[in-house]
Amino acid sequence: MIRHTLLFRFADEVPAGTRQAILAELETFPERYPAMRHWSMGENLSSRDQTYTHGMSVEFPDEQELLAYLNSESHETFVREKWRPVIADQAIVAYEFAGPEGDAGREGRVTQRPRGPYGMEYARIEVPDMQATIDFLVYHVGLQLEQHNDEYAYLRADIEHHSIELISAPERTDGWTTAVGFSVESEEVLEQIKQRAIAAGREILPLQERQQALCDNGFALADPDGLLVELFTEFQEYAEPPSLEIRPLDLVHPFLATPRYEEMLDFYINVLGFIPSDHIVGSATFLRCEDRYHHSLAIQKNDEHYVAHLCFAMKSLDHVMRMRARALYKGAPIASDIVNHSASTSIAFYLHDTKFGPRFELCDSHRVFTPEEHETHRARKMPADPRNIDVWRPASDDWGRF
Numbered sequence: 001m002i003r004h005t006l007l008f009r010f011a012d013e014v015p016a017g018t019r020q021a022i023l024a025e026l027e028t029f030p031e032r033y034p035a036m037r038h039w040s041m042g043e044n045l046s047s048r049d050q051t052y053t054h055g056m057s058v059e060f061p062d063e064q065e066l067l068a069y070l071n072s073e074s075h076e077t078f079v080r081e082k083w084r085p086v087i088a089d090q091a092i093v094a095y096e097f098a099g100p101e102g103d104a105g106r107e108g109r110v111t112q113r114p115r116g117p118y119g120m121e122y123a124r125i126e127v128p129d130m131q132a133t134i135d136f137l138v139y140h141v142g143l144q145l146e147q148h149n150d151e152y153a154y155l156r157a158d159i160e161h162h163s164i165e166l167i168s169a170p171e172r173t174d175g176w177t178t179a180v181g182f183s184v185e186s187e188e189v190l191e192q193i194k195q196r197a198i199a200a201g202r203e204i205l206p207l208q209e210r211q212q213a214l215c216d217n218g219f220a221l222a223d224p225d226g227l228l229v230e231l232f233t234e235f236q237e238y239a240e241p242p243s244l245e246i247r248p249l250d251l252v253h254p255f256l257a258t259p260r261y262e263e264m265l266d267f268y269i270n271v272l273g274f275i276p277s278d279h280i281v282g283s284a285t286f287l288r289c290e291d292r293y294h295h296s297l298a299i300q301k302n303d304e305h306y307v308a309h310l311c312f313a314m315k316s317l318d319h320v321m322r323m324r325a326r327a328l329y330k331g332a333p334i335a336s337d338i339v340n341h342s343a344s345t346s347i348a349f350y351l352h353d354t355k356f357g358p359r360f361e362l363c364d365s366h367r368v369f370t371p372e373e374h375e376t377h378r379a380r381k382m383p384a385d386p387r388n389i390d391v392w393r394p395a396s397d398d399w400g401r402f
């Protein structure tokens, strides 16, 4: 690491407004030069030496990055035209040092840790009555039907090609989720995930044929419960979102119930690269991927395997409540009414008709980590208390309404 330190004093005749403008411009530097780390600046408080009125300190990963900044056209112009005319005196010291152990700055950690998928794109659900399921998803979830024949249907929430793929399965009594699709941000990360899967002895499968045509590259693999996870780059998207006003913005996560809890965690964390965000100890784990939603996946210890719900993010709480009103009006089954999730700070309700597959969670304000939090968040370990799942539960034994 290189620490670059600048000490300076404005010329006496420089008016306060000009000084402020220069200081304000210095404050924009970390945004303009992304290689900068730990930028800070302040007035000199020292009672021993007032040679300089201000100091600025910033770190760079290496000398090359420091020189790239110093020699950049924008920096040289700033120095020549704005800085030199108003600065009476300055001193610069740049020195190399070893950063704190294991901390090569945020970027360093980003490149060192294994990357996971970017975010959830779709679920594939086999349903006994395709038309009834389409009607339900259009009216109660706000999806738009894009393509439809006797075998399959695609419905989308926003610009991504689809967020639900329905497969006609008249032999079933209940809907059953067979696959979940996650996009991956680059070919490089896709290959890394594939290599981890091979090293873990997982069978690499081709993508479903129709999905192959909807992305650049990808593969599929079964999780320990047999749910197909499809991973791919460059999922196709529409130029415009659906024109519907009340619709989800995104499919955020699947919630998987499993009798193989530890094995599932190992698979999703160590093979696919998901990162635990929080644990309900002994009961559930929330995991995130690179799009930084608090959770793009949740895994719950259960007696059996099933996809328990799919969560859609609506545009606002108002839209969540309008969808709730539609459910009440039509008598659609609300499996769990308005809850305030503490871990992900989202407010949601759940619709469930087993014919149409899993529960559909419609939520607002699902927490998105900042890039810094994404790298540094420590997964909390919370007791299995209903108030840790819904902060609007009044007591530790109020499990009744889940």
Ligand SMILES: [Fe+2]
Pocket: 253, 255, 298, 309, 311, 361
């Ligand atoms: Fe959820």
